[in-house]
Amino acid sequence: MYLRKVFCYSVICLLCVALVTASLARDTNTKRQTQTNNSDSSPRDEKLWKKALEIHRKAIVVDTHNDILSMMTDDNYDLSVSSVGKYHTDIARMQQGGLTAEFFSVYIDRSFVRDGGSARRTLDMIDYVYRAVERHPNDLMMAYSTADIRRAKKQNKIAALMGIEGGHAIEDSLMALRDFYRLGIRYMTLTHNNTNNWADSCCDEAKHSGLSDFGKEVVREMNRIGMLVDISHVSDKTLSDVLDVSIAPVIASHSSARALADRTRNIPDDLLRRIAKNGGVVMVNFYPGFIDRNAAAASKERDARLLSQVEELRVTYKDDSKRLGEELNKLLAANPLPATQLSVLIDHFDHIAKVAGIDHVGIGSDFDGVPSLPVGMEDISKLPNITYELLKRGYNEKDVRKVLGDNFMRAFAQAESVAQSSSKRLSGDGSVRRISLEKE
Numbered sequence: 001m002y003l004r005k006v007f008c009y010s011v012i013c014l015l016c017v018a019l020v021t022a023s024l025a026r027d028t029n030t031k032r033q034t035q036t037n038n039s040d041s042s043p044r045d046e047k048l049w050k051k052a053l054e055i056h057r058k059a060i061v062v063d064t065h066n067d068i069l070s071m072m073t074d075d076n077y078d079l080s081v082s083s084v085g086k087y088h089t090d091i092a093r094m095q096q097g098g099l100t101a102e103f104f105s106v107y108i109d110r111s112f113v114r115d116g117g118s119a120r121r122t123l124d125m126i127d128y129v130y131r132a133v134e135r136h137p138n139d140l141m142m143a144y145s146t147a148d149i150r151r152a153k154k155q156n157k158i159a160a161l162m163g164i165e166g167g168h169a170i171e172d173s174l175m176a177l178r179d180f181y182r183l184g185i186r187y188m189t190l191t192h193n194n195t196n197n198w199a200d201s202c203c204d205e206a207k208h209s210g211l212s213d214f215g216k217e218v219v220r221e222m223n224r225i226g227m228l229v230d231i232s233h234v235s236d237k238t239l240s241d242v243l244d245v246s247i248a249p250v251i252a253s254h255s256s257a258r259a260l261a262d263r264t265r266n267i268p269d270d271l272l273r274r275i276a277k278n279g280g281v282v283m284v285n286f287y288p289g290f291i292d293r294n295a296a297a298a299s300k301e302r303d304a305r306l307l308s309q310v311e312e313l314r315v316t317y318k319d320d321s322k323r324l325g326e327e328l329n330k331l332l333a334a335n336p337l338p339a340t341q342l343s344v345l346i347d348h349f350d351h352i353a354k355v356a357g358i359d360h361v362g363i364g365s366d367f368d369g370v371p372s373l374p375v376g377m378e379d380i381s382k383l384p385n386i387t388y389e390l391l392k393r394g395y396n397e398k399d400v401r402k403v404l405g406d407n408f409m410r411a412f413a414q415a416e417s418v419a420q421s422s423s424k425r426l427s428g429d430g431s432v433r434r435i436s437l438e439k440e
């Protein structure tokens with residue numbers, strides 16, 4: 001059964017159909033053709049490119065959100081096998097991209113809330129990360145801390161870290177939260193696009209006016225144990241509540257700037273400034289549907305145009321969700337959106353650096369969680385293009401390195417020291433609290 005991420009960026013996706021692999025490949029191929037035909041990209045400044053590569057190779061490069069783990073889990077995909085044209089990520093391309101640390105997203109679909117088994121799914125996905133590292137010990141190493149990431153860099157390996165996406169994974173239990181930390185989870189996105197029993201999402205009904213009392217307890221416990229609080233996907237009010245409660249820096253593992261693209265899952269300027277005060281970091285999401293005004297408008301227009309065909313497909317394949325996904329993606333591939341240029345993505349880095357400060361922006365690609373990417377950022381091997389583009393815009397080496405990973409490292413180190421200073425206290429101050437729905 002396909003339980004992969006649903007791309008809730010269009011009406012088609014709101015119909016809750018999972019994107020399937022074959023179609024992702026088609027989509028990627030379409031993008032490549034677009035790139036080849038792209039005439040307005042200026043020729044590369046080879047001297048600057050060389051400098052960019054030098055800086056990039058020396059730097060600690062962290063990507064805080066990659067969804068390839070869903071493919072590893074559902075298709076038993078082995079990261080060492082080349083998946084060019086199919087997925088955005090494999091070991092060779094991670095190395096080519098100069099990546100130091102990857103956060104594998106333990107994405108828990110909202111369907112597990114309905115059907116049960118969120119925590120079990122989380123455990124299964126964690127095991128896939130460990131087994132990938134066991135299979136490829138020369139290329140990957142498990143990492144749990146800033147010290148581990150630095151060690152990986154020295155050993156020329158990619159640090160594998162894990163973040164849970166969707167707070168319903170803990171099944172409303174602080175005990176499960178602590179256990180996931182013990183298994184290596186180092187951040188948790190409080191919600192996905194679904195409001196859960198203790199936090200409101202960006203893209204669902206508001207039930208708690210932000211964070212409930214239990215939600216605040218979750219944040220405090222995450223601070224205490226050293227798990228970063230990830231505010232991607234939450235509502236503005238939830239984000240505001242988190243910033244009131246959290247004594248450690250927060251992260252947005254994959255969010256962009258709302259001032260440039262009006263999506264509720266992007267972060268507005270006033271909250272960017274508050275995240276800066278908290279010491280947090282916003283990792284820019286690469287997906288055209290979230291960053292490109294024109295792509296968003298075109299996507300809306302396409303949804304309206306294809307609506308009746310989508311409805312027809314839904315009726316025809318109502319008992320075969322896999323086939324339905326394939327057919328819908330065929331339809332999308334036959335009606336591609338206009339290409340998004342790399343400069344549109346870099347604008348988001350620029351904007352967040354201007355509004356929140358250069359210390360508060362980083363990389364949260366969303367590779368393998370999105371159906372298309374900007375020209376020049378088609379897969380994980382293309383990360384050095386960010387370094388090049390930032391240099392081209394006048395950022396100095398130090399600032400570029402902040403964006404690539406130093407900002408994340410600083411925030412993570414602060415979260416570690418908050419945890420260290422409270423480590424003498426009992427787990428949850430002895431709390432074995434589970435949420436009681438009657439009381440919440």
Ligand SMILES: [Zn+2]
Pocket residue numbers: 165232233254369
């Ligand atoms: Zn996401």
